[in-house]
Amino acid sequence: MSAAGILDGCAAELVRNDRPAAEAARPVLRERGQREVFCGLTGIIWLHRKMQDAFFLVVGSRTCAHLLQSAAGVMIFAEPRFATAIMEERDLAGMVDAQDELDRVVNRLLERRPDIKTLFLVGSCPSEVIKLDLAKAAQRLGAVHMPRVRILNYSGSGIETTFTQGEDACLSALVPVMPALPADAPKELLIVGSLPDIVEDQFLRLFAEMGIAKVGCLPARNARDLPSVGANTRYLLAQPFLGETAMALEGRGAQRIEALFPFGVDGTSDWLRAAGEAFGIDRALTEQVIAPGRARAARALANLRPQLEGKRITFLPDSQLEVPLARFLQDELGMELVEVGTPYLHRAHLARELDRFGPNVRLSEGQHLDRQLDRVRADRPDITVCGLGLANPLEGEGLTTKWAIELVFSPIHGFDQAADLAELFARPLRRRDMLEI
């Protein structure tokens, strides 16, 4: 149960040096073909709730607007801080015209919404294909609207990003405008990845108790209020899909703290301990701080374990959360991993997670949808984690499913959400057994 034994004295560098061995031991099924996944624009749905002073303007087609409203559901009706500048035929006629149009739309938007402090111009497939230079547009418009509004850009297009990679692209765009941490500043901790406020607050309280004084969050709740970064920054990834952002932070001198992702008792403990270690916190203090949360989470998970133990689970690729979630379900709830599919496998960031996988786990990266569904039908797992386009059709074939997007929107990290996370998988199985019709 405890990860302490495994991790004692394991510095990040050592784990990195061990990696080739783990890699050789674990083959990955790489597939190409039809992919049933969201594009990166979908990230706007949770990012605009997280950054309260930011507005996301997608430059795209009617399809992009339609995707956002399909994914955002009722959020659309709460004065959301996102919109689409829908390109029409005349915008495709000539580039100059498109830039002028963009100026017109942005100026109108900023007039109407004086509360906007950061504006993201978000690229889409159509804007990328016609090579509409949004970086240039952001610079030009930024010069006009600074200091009131900062204008940044990134691409959330499907040709470049899958689902949660949209957050990665967005946070990467924030890294260059983070203030510089002076070279002689004491070490600071940075939590990277957007978390629900309640979870973020829990983590901040725990770090404060451990005595880590300066902790920043990326994204910050206000995009204009970014934490500093420099050679004395040590960052922890809260989410597994942040490869680009990590690279950008490293480019500014920050160093990653190697850890499991904070799911469940083990994951959260490892994540907190790794931070404690990096900041030279006394081990006994760290253990004392995390003990109550560990005990609560263990108690809560014990109630759910009987419902999940021995059950076979397959993950279809969706968010890159698949690997750490599978590790949590295997190690802490006794589930059997049949296939763990992920849209993209970041070897370095997931090394510690992959080391925990049993020898028979089928790991797949990318997707050939029909072949993967054939495997699901042959495997007949007890539960399949998949997107909303596949869930009902698989249920129609008599398989039990858990729709994946909920795992991105719900508070699932940390000790006090461990049981909520397990419950998300237990509920469809319980329901399957309850229904008499």
Added chain:
Amino acid sequence: MQLAVWTYEGPPHVGAMRVATAMEKLHYVLHAPQGDTYADLLFTMIERRGKRPPVTYTTFEARDLGKDTAQIFQDAAREAVARFKPQAIIVGASCTAELIQDDPAGLSEAMNLPCPVIPLELPSYQRKENWGAAETFYQIVRHLADKSVVREPREGRPARANILGPTALGFRHRDDLVEIRKILAQLGVEVNLVAPLGATPEDIKNIGAADFNIVLYPEIADEAARWLERTFAQPAVRTIPIGVGATRSFIADVAELAGADPTPALGDTSSRMPWWSRSVDSTYLTSKRVFIFGDATHAVAAARIAREELGFEVCGLGCYSREFAREVRAEAARCGIEPLITDDHLAVEDAIAAAAPELVLGTQMERHIAKRLGIPCAVISAPVHVQDFPARHSPQMGFEGANVIFDTWVHPLVMGLEEHLLTMFREDFEFSDEAGASHHAAHSPRKAAVPAVSEAPVEDIPAPAMETAESAGSLWTAEAERELKKIPFFVRGKARRNTENFAHAEGRQEIDLETLYDAKAHYAR
């Protein structure tokens, strides 16, 4: 560029998906980037389909651009045909693939696939979902209809009709079809084919065997029906049987084309709506102001029901599709109002606020606008959300459809007797305006969002722009404002508006008690 948070219609390839998903044994190979598969969940979640839509997306990515997207398309088409063995495929591009100019039509023609290939040209940057559905259905019919089909002589056989227009993701299409089949059975008319819903490409071959067509949803079937008229000399019934009167006209039209006696169908005793509408509890519905917005077909039908069958006053009418705006303009003229043809939801919201209706009939978007403005609302048209694909039988068409419509539209309003009591006892603390109708839990006493004063939600509706520099609210004396609050909340918005218009017309500088009651007298009819 058009700034939009919300769009009434998706892109045209979603319309094509609606046709493909409605049909059987047809497959759609769609050249589209990764991510466009989001559209699948409209069908699997909102419509709760238990099968994947029959669509193969090429889902190309940046690394594929400029080298092998054409190859990717051909591989996807070949694989889809081998795996699903469709009787025909439709091929086309989404908005992004349209820009990379791979020409799915030419690519698939060169492949010698073992089934008919129907290419689609759907201009994503000019057209929208309904147009895409209509164009797709038209192309399918044009490509697959067997032109050598000759109708047998009419002697000694029942008349045959095609029912055209029902699709996947259509608002109440499933149940409308049940009602239409019932009417045709009563008239002794045989159904030759229903399409797209439930039809296979093989079935479409035989579309020319019918004596006439029934166009249920012009937005989708009109184009195909016109071609059939030219090609097979099939006349079309274009009356939309939504509402009691329209259903009777529809029956008469079908009977005429079929040479049948309409009496059995007209004598259908399942029509309760006329009596419900005449019963005394409905008296309070008289001249209630209703604002209607949706697709043209449903908006026009709703306006007629509102005027002729429920005795409402139509104070706003509009649609989001330019293609069918003519019918809406004509109906708006009959209502004596200006039509609203727009796909901008903000313009619709402004129009609703300005009209201050007592009931809004619209789409999912109007449901939310009405909620924000605190006005009762019912849904009459796509786009709709999951709750408007109900498990129970709930058609809009035919006599049962009229029953459903009566219940649906009246339900959000306060019942007649209740309204009367609320008015009589409105000074009574337990009958406060904010209590709303007893059958809406959601309307239990409101906590005012603004701590200052507890106002009914209609108070928030901005008054229409007036040519005074002052804000309209400042014209009211405190006493008149207090008196206004004694007026029941469901007519207070109208009273405020009327009074302000009256004051403006009379050039009065302030609205006092006198003005309030002068206005009341002026508007009394």
